Amino acid sequence: MPSAAVHGLFHIAIKTSDLDATRMFWCDIIGLRDMARPDFGYPGAWLACPQPGGLGIIHVYAGGPALGPAGTAPSGTAAIDHISLSCSGYREYIARFKAAGLDWREFLVPGTTLWQLFVYDPSGVQLELTFEGSVEGAIKPDMSPGRAYVAGASFFDFKTYPKLSSLKGVA
Missing domain, CATH: 3.10.180.10 (2,3-Dihydroxybiphenyl 1,2-Dioxygenase, domain 1)
Known part of the structure; x- marks a missing residue:
């Protein structure tokens, strides 16, 4: 065995x-x-x-089985803070987020060459996209207040989340 x-x-x-x-x-x-x-x-x-x-x-x-006692699926990431994917095309993802009307946050991982984007899916699950910044161009992530990612500070709002099912041709 x-x-x-x-x-x-x-x-x-x-x-x-x-x-x-x-x-x-x-x-x-x-x-x-x-x-x-x-x-x-x-x-x-x-x-x-x-x-x-x-x-x-x-x-x-x-x-x-996705439905809880109230007949709806729960939302958010709860005890799991986020899901992370390794990606390339930092600026293209920002363009996709803009085209879809999605809010996002940006981050530079201290002491590394890693860049990150944070965004939420329609169920409120936080997604982190991680990039090797040394190959993503000269324009670094926007770390200004309101755009910089702050760990533990949610920026998801069901009321303002765009209706993605009506969007076509975003990617």
């Missing part, structure tokens, strides 16, 4: 009340792709990294 070992993160599961908007965020804005998903008897999606052989890293489910 093999010894116990972790081989990598298999997936993150997100509950949602708006499957279409969640799929649009993760696919059209972030750049993941739909992949085949087993029929569990309730709606959902498996979303994968676009590179060849990319695994389904985000599993989304709606209805059925």
Whole structure:
């Protein structure tokens, strides 16, 4: 019998009340792709990294077990502060966020060459996109008040979050 070992993160599961908007965020804005998903008897999606052989890293489910006692999916990241993806194309992501009407925050990781963008999905799950800044151009992240990311300070607001299901051609 093999010894116990972790081989990598298999997936993150997100509950949602708006499957279409969640799929649009993760696919059209972030750049993941739909992949085949087993029929569990309730709606959902498996979303994968676009590179060849990319695994389904985000599993989304709606209805059925996603619904709590009130009949809606919970929101926010709760005890999990955020999900982080390694990315490239820092300025392109900012352009996508602007086109979709999304709010975001920027950050320079102290003592490193890493740049980060923070944004929320339609269910209030915070996403961190991390970039190797040395290849992202000369314009550094905007660390001004109101644009700089502050750990623990949420900037998500359901009331002002854009209606992503009505957007077309963002990515």
